[in-house]
């Protein structure tokens with residue numbers, strides 16, 4: 001990452017005051033109170049990124065935990081692919097003394113502290129940073145005037161940021177008008193007043209803090225499709241809609257809730273229904289009832305709500321009913337850390353519920369992938385008549401990213417329940433084929449109507465206590481997922497295709513994992529990064545990939561447990577019996593910092609006989625990178 | 626393949642539904658179980674309703690009574706304990722042309738499924754729910770149920786049940802069920818009539834049928850069985866014929882009178898306690914929401930709606 005004040009930035013070092021220095025990306029942390037509209041600054045910047053042809057900015061958020069209380073928003077913008085939120089901030093905007101005190105530690109030495117001089121007095125004598133004092137409150141009041149007091153401080157700051165980073169003012173103005181248009185006209189006017197005041201704040205006060213994002217040669221995408229901006233929960237909702245999901249049921253819980261809010265509002269437009277149920281058990285039950293009518297349905301939740309769904313999920317495996325279950329993971333167990341991220345529901349997703357309950361588990365790697373994973377989940381659920389779990393997480397749920405609009409015309413699935421007449425030989429549970437249910441409304445020519453059941457059953461769905469039938473049906477339910485595994489594409493592998501270490505990630509740890517790979521290789525270590533989106537079943541032939549590295553380090557956001565391995569590492573060790581597999585785990589409720597993964601890898605490399613070959617120089621480079 | 630080539634053609638086109646095509650697996654209930662009579666009545670109900678065979682759905686939770694769907698040859702199934710109602714709500718809302726019947730026991734409906742009962746009733750989902758109340762847990766062999774009377778000796782209360790049982794009629798009325806009736810498995814004609822009216826009711830209709838478990842609670846409902854020396858009290862419904870005796874008859878649309886009937890001492894009255902044909906079903910409300918929404922989008926195709934939504938996120 002090249003940061004604004006980075007001394008290694010050659011252009012920056014040479015440029016005269018007032019001339020923009022070229023940068024690749026920047027991390028800005030905004031800290032204030034939630035009523036200050038800090039999140040909406042991020043919203044504007046994201047959408048601006050989506051509409052910029054050259055300067056593509058991607059960013060991430062960290063949501064507030066207490067409503068009405070302190071709130072922060074971290075945005076990383078730049079050109080090229082931005083994969084993680086950034087470990088430390090290059091610029092901190094502090095609205096209050098408490099914001100300054102709580103977040104100054106996240107500003108990297110040499111970074112810029114921009115603070116509201118009406119509220120903040122920085123510590124004297126701390127000369128690690130560049131200080132810019134700006135009367136944000138007074139400036140806003142002065143610009144907007146009237147009764148609005150300091151409302152609009154966020155837009156004032158947006159104007160400041162636009163000036164410092166040479167952002168496209170015309171596009172931002174359009175976005176402000178779009179956002180506030182339709183409301184009282186004075187709101188648009190006041191916002192523009194605040195924006196202009198921030199933008200025009202005396203240049204001399206900003207000293208030489210002017211930057212411009214490097215223009216990268218981005219070949220205009222061949223598709224010519226525009227960029228869209230949304231968070232992970234929205235991407236899941238729209239992925240499901242694209243995949244033909246028209247029915248769902250759920251109960252609210254953070255951070256899952258916004259998926260259901262979106263679907264409740266959106267589905268009627270498509271002739272569908274989303275039901276808010278009395279609890280999570282009713283929700284999954286209603287969703288399976290919908291699916292039973294031949295229309296693939298979804299439910300979802302987080303933490304405790306997922307636990308409540310487990311019995312009914314077992315029914316869906318037993319009755320072989322297609323179903324989508326979204327788990328937006330948060331810190332657990334129990335009520336745990338409701339607004340923090342964790343990847344600790346993996347074992348539950350694969351094995352939760354009683355009995356042998358084979359089912360599919362997928363995990364999106366970023367916001368865009370939330371869309372495509374949801375879409376893939378609908379395809380798999382139908383094709384294999386099985387429940388599919390999507391393991392997203394709190395980090396993805398609240399993070400806004402910019403990505404190329406999917407080719408909706410090509411991807412859109414038109415769902416029609418198949419109520420065609422079924423032949424006399426129809427069986428709901430044939431042993432030699434994948435189950436294809438006949439939903440109610442379909443005539444059965446034999447005159448024998450099928451029962452779907454949570455009791456073990458024979459091919460016709462009749463209850464059976466026969467040990468032989470149970471064994472055969474258990475195999476049937478398992479084998480279809482092995483068939484699925486054989487169709488899965490090889491997972492994404494970056495870096496060296498063989499070497500000292502293979503970093504393995506799943507879910508939202510993809511971004512920091514990719515950045516970590518870059519640093520590790522820069523330090524001279526031959527390394528690869530394997531990322532898995534298909535968690536269960538795993539794609540075939542991974543053992544051949546693992547065999548090409550001395551060490552395999554699995555980074556995941558859960559506890560290393562009693563035996564020293566995270567949940568996915570445990571799975572992989574059991575599956576491949578490969579003693580080279582080890583873990584980098586953490587449970588601080590935050591997404592991985594790149595440096596944490598790098599340090600974790602360094603530790604594992606140190607602990608092997610590779611010590612001698614890596615050499616002291618490279619090892620120390622790794623440790624400090 | 627043509628239907629005529631089959632060994633046992635199900636139903637000649639246009640022929641009415643008959644018990645012959647409706648029977649399925651032989652019931653696994655104990656000889657003498659009250660549930661047999663409920664099943665026999667239900668065949669008659671289906672014959673009378675004569676719905677298209679493929680559009681009838683019977684579903685259930687878990688319990689002796691919940692085995693019901695295996696014995697009726699229709700689309701159907703057997704869900705988990707206590708959760709058949711939300712499942713059936715999915716069927717009803719997902720397939721508005723289907724005729725959905727749910728069967729279950731007192732434990733399934735009033736204990737583990739109690740909260741679902743309240744909310745399915747409150748939402749007035751269009752389906753018919755038949756509770757076969759034997760005041761005991763039959764399948765798990767004689768534990769106290771939420772309708773077991775105080776003093777009933779079960780394996781979990783060998784000295785006699787101590788907790789106040791729930792009053793099913795009051796619970797159903799209170800939850801907002803729009804059709805509430807009560808019957809007795811020894812009264813086949815009455816039971817048939819109640820289930821028939823429930824099926825025809827638009828909305829959430831419930832019939833509680835006292836159905837004896839001869840194995841674990843013999844004689845539980847003798848107090849309402851004249852052949853066992855009990856008293857069978859029918860609710861006389863208002864006819865609105867202006868006659869003087871009509872003044873004392875029960876107005877099924879009057880919730881307060883229904884509550885009064887529900888307060889009667891054991892064994893109480895049988896018949897329709899309450900019927901509300903005014904409140905809209907959840908099915909109709911959701912259909913209305915869809916219609917209104919689509920009016921706003923001018924009936925745009927799914928793809929056009931989705932593309933417009935994405936355009937706003939650029």
Ligand SMILES: Cc1ncc(C[n+]2csc(CCOP(=O)(O)OP(=O)(O)O)c2C)c(N)n1
Nearest residue numbers: 687688689690706730731732733762763764
């Ligand atoms: C979650 C769960 N808990 C407990 C059981 C065990 N169980 C099965 S049926 C039943 C009670 C059945 O009583 P009721 O609903 O009155 O039906 P009946 O057998 O009397 O007809 C119980 C406790 C179960 N199947 N699932």
Ligand code: SF4
Nearest residue numbers: 655658689763838839
């Ligand atoms: S145990 Fe009771 S309820 Fe169950 S089948 Fe036997 S008699 Fe009927």
Ligand SMILES: [Mg+2]
Nearest residue numbers: 730731759761
């Ligand atoms: Mg019972």
